[in-house]
Amino acid sequence: MAPEHSISDVPNELPVLPLREFVVFPYMVLPLFLFREESIAAVEDALAGDRLILLAAQRDPEIEDPTPDDLHRVGTVAMVMRILRLPDGRVKALVQGLSKAEIQSFVENEPARWARVKALPEPYEQDWTVENEALMRAVRVRVEELLPFKNLPPEVLTITANVDDPGRLADLVASNLRLRLSDAQEILETLDPVERLAKVDGLLSRELEVTTMQAEIQSQVKDEMSRNQREVFLREQMRAIQAELGEGDQRGDEILEYHAKIEDAGMSEDAFGEAMRQLRRLERMHPDGPEAQV
Numbered sequence: 001m002a003p004e005h006s007i008s009d010v011p012n013e014l015p016v017l018p019l020r021e022f023v024v025f026p027y028m029v030l031p032l033f034l035f036r037e038e039s040i041a042a043v044e045d046a047l048a049g050d051r052l053i054l055l056a057a058q059r060d061p062e063i064e065d066p067t068p069d070d071l072h073r074v075g076t077v078a079m080v081m082r083i084l085r086l087p088d089g090r091v092k093a094l095v096q097g098l099s100k101a102e103i104q105s106f107v108e109n110e111p112a113r114w115a116r117v118k119a120l121p122e123p124y125e126q127d128w129t130v131e132n133e134a135l136m137r138a139v140r141v142r143v144e145e146l147l148p149f150k151n152l153p154p155e156v157l158t159i160t161a162n163v164d165d166p167g168r169l170a171d172l173v174a175s176n177l178r179l180r181l182s183d184a185q186e187i188l189e190t191l192d193p194v195e196r197l198a199k200v201d202g203l204l205s206r207e208l209e210v211t212t213m214q215a216e217i218q219s220q221v222k223d224e225m226s227r228n229q230r231e232v233f234l235r236e237q238m239r240a241i242q243a244e245l246g247e248g249d250q251r252g253d254e255i256l257e258y259h260a261k262i263e264d265a266g267m268s269e270d271a272f273g274e275a276m277r278q279l280r281r282l283e284r285m286h287p288d289g290p291e292a293q294v
Contacts, residue, residue, distance in 0.1 A: 010077050010101060010119040014054040015042035015112045020061040023184035024076045025171040026097040034091045036064075041112035043093050046080045053078055054101060054117055057185055068113070073103045074120070074189045100188065122167055123192060132166055135197055142204035143173055149211040152176055167193030170200045179203060235259075255282065 017032075017039055024030065034040050046053040056075035058066050078095040085091055100120040107114040140160050146152065156176055163169045174187045183203055190196040235256065262275045 009050075009052075010099065010117065011050065011052065012116055013107060013114055014052055014077065014101075014117050015045040016054045016056055016071070016075075016103070016106075016115045017042045018066045018071055018113075019055055019057045021181065023057045023179075023181065023188050024055045024078060024095070024097050025175040025184075025188060026076060026099055027168065027171060028076075028097040028175045029081075030095065032093045032095060034093060035089065037111055038065075038113060040091050043080055043083060043091060045112045045114075047083065051080045052098075053080055053095070054103070054115060055095070055097070056103065057181060061181065068103075068106045068115075071103070072185055072189075074185075075101060075103065076188070077101045077117070077119070100191070120191060132194055135194070135201060136164075136166060136169055139169060139173060139197060139201050139204060142201065142208060145208055146204065146211065149215070150177070150207070165193065166197040170197040173200050173204070177203065177207070231259075255279065258282070 017034075018036075019032075034043060042053060054075050055078050056071045056073075058070055059072060060070060063070050076097045077099050078097045081094045081096055083091055083093045099122075101117040102120055104116045104118050107116060140157075143152070143160055144157055147154070147157065153176070156172075159172060160169060163172060170187065170193065174184060179187070187196060187199055187203075190199055258279055262272065262279065265272075265275075267275060
């Protein structure tokens with residue numbers, strides 16, 4: 001069940017939980033595994049009050065003990081739904097994002113860090129336009145195209161099909177894309193819903209181009225490997241037949257040597273093809289045949 005909090009319920013001060021490797025968006029529900037003393041203390045402070053906490057991403061995920069300057073100023077107010085203390089000392093917290101907020105200043109407090117925050121309400125819903133509807137449809141189509149490449153859960157399509165708000169659609173898609181930290185933070189900080197969705201559409205387009213090219217490269221490599229394997233198999237068969245017939249394999253070794261030199265020459269695709277054709281022609285030649293006459 002969704003927590004019954006609205007943006008008007010966000011207090012002026014909240015405990016802050018630094019996130020090392022990702023950005024949490026409103027409406028997201030996810031588990032967090034906490035081991036830093038400050039992070040555990042922030043969750044405990046939230047539980048002792050109204051269960052609200054500010055999730056703020058670190059600028060550099062490698063920093064073990066972030067200072068206020070190491071945190072992005074725009075984060076997500078979340079509700080701590082429940083926690084589980086693990087035997088190894090870590091704490092597993094289940095949180096749900098509610099709304100965006102901006103850190104105004106930090107409050108002296110230990111061991112948890114607290115901050116004065118300002119809620120960032122979503123702009124009022126805009127009237128329906130052809131452009132907005134076209135953008136939303138384009139995003140849904142791109143998500144469907146990316147589904148097999150990014151291992152996205154199939155239910156994402158059902159959810160996106162039933163979301164009619166551009167801002168919420170943008171947050172939903174961004175939260176499932178496993179974006180780079182900088183890209184995700186930029187989406188979070190973009191308050192205008194249509195502008196935010198347009199940025200998500202651009203990221204989807206980029207992901208499609210990259211994944212499509214990656215698939216093509218993998219296919220080409222696989223085809224090249226298959227071709228080389230077939231040629232090796234056929235050469236081995238030829239040598240086995242020659243040995244069975246009692247023929248010398250001096251000429252075969254010479255052919256293999258030429259083949260290796262062609263492979264290592266780094267030729268263009270056209271030059272490689274022509275060299276291989278000439279080599280196969282040489283393999284078919286016989287000392288007494290017409291092609292061998294001078």
